[in-house]
Amino acid sequence: MCSALLLSGCNNSKSDSVGGSKPTPEDTPTFTLAWSEYPSWSVFGVAHELGLVDKEEGKMGSLEEKHGVDIVLEEATYDTCLNRYTSGNCDAVCMTNMDALIICPSRSGVAFLPTSTSVGADACIVVGIDDLDALKDHKIYGLEGTVSQYCFARCIEEIAKETGGDQKPGDYQFTNQDPAIAAAAMSGNQETHQAIMVWNPFVLQTLNDRADAKVLFDSSKIPGEIVDMVVVAAESQEKEGADKFMAAVADVFYAMNAEMASEERGDEVLVEVGKKFSQLGLEDMKKVVQQTQFYKTAEDAKKLMASDEFKQTMEVVEKFCVEQGLVKDPTYTFDGDATAALQFDASILDTL
Incomplete structure (x- = not known):
């Protein structure tokens, strides 16, 4: 459970759920996001505690209400999350750019939200x-x-x-x-x-x-080469309400970045993220977020995805994966080619 200070910042509506979540109206589209413990992914677990999103199906946090979508958050180990994605048991998953290249030939996906990059992690x-x-x-x-x-x-x-x-x-x-x-x-x-x-x-x-x-x-x-992301399955992107889901996930992520930057309670929010990330305390978490640099705004994310540097990075990642026998013939695109197994497309961020 989040602390009294965290709860004091949740929305003011009251219910039995953390953060005052409300029942989901009928006909609201529902999507599932699988996430595992890592700094820029653990924020989704804390977002539940803050009332921005309710992880349970049938309940909505404030940002789910804003976007008109029910987001089910499923926490598991990293490998379990990847397996859930490939088996079609979730709509979206948190994974690295390298694993997206390896896995998406089994189930096509769209990388729409870069969350962080390893700079010493x-x-x-x-x-x-x-x-x-x-x-x-x-x-x-x-x-x-x-x-x-x-x-x-x-x-x-x-x-x-x-x-x-x-x-x-x-x-x-x-x-x-x-x-x-x-x-x-x-x-x-x-x-x-x-x-x-x-x-x-x-x-x-x-x-x-x-x-x-x-x-x-x-x-x-190698800054900017290991990139943590949220990837939505291409088939799920075709479902009604998918744009609402993707926008809401991004909105939650950026709202959590704003919380961590808050002078009033940023340290406490960071500690809560640390509790989701192997129980690290404040000082260690301050090091963690230096070594795992977040893409804190939509502008940061769009700049990465549009950059020549990232396109060149993916060529390097592809070469390594092919040489190691991790993937045979990967196909990815930055220009919206729907036939590619993996699409890098942050255009949903323009709607925020």
């Missing part, structure tokens, strides 16, 4: 290793076929480019392991784990647990 953490040459002698534990492996490979390439070195991702022993297990092994001083490649909260937790651990490199080397 994915990191190679080491103990007793000072440079890339020394790193070659050790296994680097991280989850293969994910943004962790992508970030590792891209950072090696960028560092080599910066330094004039000849290092290549294939020179290193990237070893498949779940990030929670890898981080726990390093935190537990296991000698086998002198290098790990993980994302937050495991980055901060590991650095907090081991004073001799340090970041060798991180995703600040």
Whole structure:
């Protein structure tokens, strides 16, 4: 439950639901958004507590009422969310641009809301290793076929480019392991784990647990390449009320950004987001939102989606995914080609 301070800012209508939600009128379109714990996605869980949206079907928060749509929020692990999307059991899902490229050939989608980008939230953490040459002698534990492996490979390439070195991702022993297990092994001083490649909260937790651990490199080397998004299924976009749903989701997201920027209670809202994101406190969450930079306004999002840089980024992501055998023949578009498996289209944000 949200605190008294948070509840004091919810809309003033009263009911038995958090934030004074109201029953959904008949014939209101209903859509489902699957989300997992991550900073710019956990805001949807807090939005329920603030009364902006009611996660239950048949109840509406203030922004659902505004847009005339019932949004059902389903929280699950990241992999479960992706599975729900591919199996047709949700209308939209929170996922990265890389996973959208991999998954959308199975169920076409439209990426309409970029929420954040990793600028240090994915990191190679080491103990007793000072440079890339020394790193070659050790296994680097991280989850293969994910943004962790992508970030590792891209950072090696960028560092080599910066330094004039000849290092290549294939020179290193990237070893498949779940990030929670890898981080726990390093935190537990296991000698086998002198290098790990993980994302937050495991980055901060590991650095907090081991004073001799340090970041060798991180995703600040590749800002704007790992992008967190909301993707709606193309078939769901054809349903009546889809535009209302997409606009409402975006409106909720930007309203939460405004709440976190509030001088009056921004810190407390950030703490509530932290509770949805592995129970991190205020100081750690302040670091998290520096390392996971939000696209705080519709203007920020539209600028990203229209940029040549992001189009070039997707070419790099595509190359990595194809080379790793993660996807065979991906098709994506920025110009509204409905035959593409993945469309990048933020035009709904013009309606806000």
